[in-house]
Amino acid sequence: MNPDVQHPGQRQPARAAGAAFVGTTIEWYDFYIYATASALIFGKLFFPSHDPFLSTLASFATFAVGFFARPFGGLVFGHLGDRIGRKKALLTTLVIMAIGTVGIGFLPTFERIGVWAPVLLIVLRVAQGVAIxxxxxxxxxxxxxxxxxKRRTFFASFAQLGSPAGLILSLxxxxxxxxxxxxxxxxWGWRVPFLASAVLLLVGLVIRLGVAESPAFEQMKLEHKTVKLPIAVVVRDEWRTVLLCLGANVIGVAGxxxxxxxxxxYTTQTLHFDRAMVxxxxFIVAIVQFCTQLAxxxxxxRIGNVRFLKRAALLAMLSPYPMFLLVQTGRPVAIVIGVGFAVMCMSSSYAVMAGFMTSVFPVRVRYSAISLSYQLCAALAGGLTPLIGTVLVHQYAGQWWPLAAFYSVLAAITLICIARLERRRNAGSPSMERAFVEPQS
Known part of the structure; x- marks a missing residue:
């Protein structure tokens, strides 16, 4: 029996999609409040320096640490998810994320305990990275x-909706x-968003406890097809696809x-715009992202995953130039339009990539494989992007075109990898065929 073709009664598509959305919203809220704090306040609180550039750089470095921990979390929970079930792994990640985030809310600053403050901050940031x-x-x-x-891409995109929803809550x-x-x-005010995560944890746990285990995993378990060491199978049989999926995720993650x-x-420290205005x-852009991803x-x-992804990546290559031109004006409406256009292009790719990757890999190693692809991309492209951007601003003071060119390169990597994945499909790679779903009639 094909584990992907179950009796309709065995499925809870709406409930599962809702639980995925709520759970990832909570996790991304936790992740985004750290990102926001690292951009606005952590440099001063945990890495005080006479040079604001060095403080900001150190703050973004701890932000990157969370990304570098993500592949480890993907490996550990990918193994557990492929061995004992998706649901149990997800309940554990939710608890770990809440512990890390609430812990940051209680953490003394550098002024109180000196160097132990950034050390403990890094430890809790690692916990966040492992969880996400x-x-x-x-x-x-x-x-x-x-x-x-035929609706896998749409339902899987609900997990991706947690990113803009978490961003909205954090903002x-x-x-x-x-x-x-x-x-x-x-x-003490900056601590409140972190401490609020404890309430969100309880909500997330209640919702996730009400969702049944994945029918594909349950069927695989019944047929005794679980793999003893899933990651070993991924590295041996699927490494080319993993690398291409890593590249295909770049603009959705780094962007x-x-x-x-x-x-x-950039807008608050380099262009000196008002923080509340930005x-x-x-916040408005995050709402645009949410609606874009849902659509x-x-x-x-309906039009096909790969066709959609290629067009989104091409538009993303062009989007940073009008974005920076409009942002430079300092007018709120122009900022929303410029950043909103770039976000629409980027988030289109991000939304569809989730469902795309669930079909690329076989069920028995699927959790490990998609986690490895995505989290390696997050560590390399996501964790380093703010650091590289900060260095470019410092190196090319007063010029925005190097930043725009950097963004275009990120989108070009995605476009090239999607094209290579399509070429592999056309060459007849058996494990790839189901990934490129045809449009619905």
Missing amino acids: GGEWGGAVLLAGEHAPA IAFRVVSSMPAQDFWS AWFVNTFMLS LSCL SGWLAD
Whole structure:
């Protein structure tokens, strides 16, 4: 029996998609509040220096540490998800993420405990990275493997919706505390968004406990087809596909952190725009991203995944030039339009890539394979993007074109890898055929 073709009664597509959305929203909220804090305040609180550039660079370095921990989380929870089930792995990642985030909310600053403050911050950041590294693959599979085959991209995209939803919540949280008197904000107000994660954890656990295990995994377990060491099978049999999927994810991963994290630092510290104004603009952009991703999953199911992804990557290559031209004006409407256009192109790719990858790899190693592909991309492209952007700003002071060119290169890598994946399909690679779903009639 094909594990991807189950009786409809065995599925909970809407509930599974909803649980994936809520769970990833909580996890991304936790991740984004750290990203926002690293761009705005952590440099001063945990890495004080006479040179703001060095403080910001150190803050973004701890931000990158979380990305470097993500492949480890993907490997550990990918193994557990392929061996004991998607649901159990996901419940564990949610708890680990909450511990890391709430711990940051209680953490003393450099002024209180000296060098131990950044050390403990890094430890808790690693916990966040491990949790999100294991979360993504399981959430995508829980939604995608419950879904009907012809709607897999749309349902799997609900796990991706957690990213803009988490961003929206994080921006609301920091927008509220940023309106506090400065003394209160810097002494205790910045902690509130982190401590609020404890409430979100309880909500997420209740929702996820109500979702059944993936029918594809249950069928595989019944047929005794689970793999003893899934990652070994992935490295031996699927390494080419893993590398191509890594590259195909670049603009969706790196682009998100470029426009949502680096641009926050760039506009407030380099262009000296008002922090509250920029946060308000990014809040509107996050809503645009949410709507774009929801529509992208629906549209890609109809015109074909690979055709959609190639067009999105091509538009993403062109998008940073109007973005920077409009951002430079300093007008809120222009900022929203410029960043919003870039986000629409980037998030279209991000939304569809989830469902695309659930079909690229076989069920028995799927959690490990998609986690490895995505989390390696996150470590390399996502973690380094704000750092590279900060260095380019310092190296080419007053010029935006190197930043735009860097963004175009990221999108070009995605376009090339998608084209290579398509070429492999056309050459007859058996494991690739089901990845390139045809448009619905």
